[in-house]
Amino acid sequence: MKVLILADVGQGGNNWYHIGDEAMFLRNYNVIKKHYSNSQITLLSRSKSRQGLDIKEEINDLFPRGCVGRLILFISLCVQFLSYHTLHLFLKSKVGEMAKLINRHDLLLISGGGNLNSLFPAYLYNRTIILLLAKMLDKPVIATGQTIGPISNLRDSLLIKIILRHIDRFVLRDRKFSISTIPKSNQYRKRISFSVDDAYFLEYMSDLDISGVVTMGTFNIGISLRDWDSDDLYAKVLLALNHLAKNSGKKLKIYLIPHIFDKDNRCDLEKMRNIFVGKIDCEIVPITYQIISESPSGRPEEVVHALTGLMDIVISSRYHGIIFALSQNIPVVGVYENDYYRAKTEGAFDWINSDTIKKLSIDLNRFSGNGLSIVFLGALKNIDLLKKELVRSNKELLVHKDDIPNLLKALCFWSKK
Incomplete structure (x- = not known):
């Protein structure tokens, strides 16, 4: 055929x-x-x-x-x-x-x-x-x-x-x-x-080995934000992440995971680097073109998917950053700023049969940086419950x-x- x-x-x-x-x-x-x-x-x-x-x-x-x-x-x-x-x-x-x-x-x-x-x-x-x-x-x-x-x-x-x-x-x-x-x-x-x-x-074409990229023993946070025009949106996320680093009681490590990238590491990654690196009291690891595209063990989309699955929690304005997390039982805070991205973000969360999870779909226009801090900290403190909810809901979604x-x-x- x-x-x-x-x-x-x-x-x-x-x-x-x-x-x-x-x-x-x-x-x-x-x-x-x-x-x-x-x-x-x-x-x-x-x-x-x-x-x-x-x-x-x-x-x-x-x-x-x-x-x-x-x-x-x-x-x-x-x-x-x-x-x-x-x-x-x-x-x-x-x-x-x-x-x-x-x-x-x-x-x-x-x-x-x-x-x-x-x-x-x-x-x-x-x-x-x-x-x-x-x-x-x-x-x-x-x-x-x-x-x-x-x-x-x-x-x-x-x-x-x-x-x-x-x-x-x-x-x-x-x-x-x-x-x-x-x-x-x-x-x-x-x-x-x-x-x-x-x-x-998504199923991989071959076995992936990216264990050397992600550190075990730290609380790993994946950040996948698109290239926003407004610095105010980044400022809210930055404030909330700083609050999390100071008040979580955990050793945090942040991974900047782009979903659109090029060989000069511009697009998503350039903006995230400029906003976050050196401005949060924890280690920050940019996932570069070289890590994503030159991995000998997998295709770029497989590598990003697998990296997302090694996070403890993800914060994403990218639709597939949310999808990659939810589908692998990784709690995710989905953030959006307009009707187009609201539809995509809430559309992804709508498949999860859990009101607790759905509350993590966040309109950035309705939250201050302090309000976002409360959401991030609450998600971190309830991480085990959120994972259990995702495991249960994803079993139900297997029918699809x-x-x-x-x-x-x-x-x-x-x-x-």
Whole structure:
């Protein structure tokens, strides 16, 4: 069986890398290879990747990068969609190249992410174009691990409706925010199901040995904060961490774990270093590009996932920093500052069947530094209870481990090899 996976993966300039998108793709790749070992996979990616997997071919983005170019393509394709037999008019264009690529495969799988919204319209156009092409060619399409919204205009709302009307299966990873953006009509909701994030049950490609990176015998705190524009947000976290270092009664060690990074250690890590190193009374270890990317024992997303699992507690504004912690029974304080990240953060916590855990989803606009200090210290003092709650809840979530393979099996054309 031939599978085309569309995933927002690949290296950007200066070896720029996004851990969360890679982890979602890797889990979907592993699922397909585990259940359908003879399948042939083609990866349609953002840019050149460092996969090193059993992938037949990798195709980098064929379409224009900007919103305007993709919008023109979308309008043109809508005209074609009204008349299937005129598709040959596009065969020498970029759309034609994409159509040929899709036509060589039996299934299109759109790997998860939070980019179907008005904040990143180019991604929305891209996925709509590819979906319409696949349906013109009568190919089944599944989208997994998705978040929808925010949607701020009628054009983008129309695109979401087009996707939901024509896709075969659409899996939402949050159960409240995304569904509130979708019309209540059954024609838009009948193909929707809900499951945890694609990376929640991430399995490693090989055994990892990163024990030399993390010190045992200290209370280890993982910090994964995105590159905020506001220094006030960092100041609140800094104040709370200083309070924790002085009042916890434990020997703390802080690990700065980036989820977007490059070979010069900019992006997430540069800002966290500037804010925290030398300003908290405990040892701070930046997890650099060299540690993440040059580990001989694992892929970058596996290394970050494994490092997160060695923490005693995590503080994260990164969605997959939260997912990596929750899924490994590591208590996490999730912090956010706007509606987009609120939806992602609360969507992750919503899967945990524990009010105690859910209270650790924090709106930074509603907390002072002192208020955040109380949250951090309370989480540390109740660490054993929080871990027990996560162990119990994650046992309940095991029912979702086979959601993606079950969706694949539900397609009548698919036969297990």
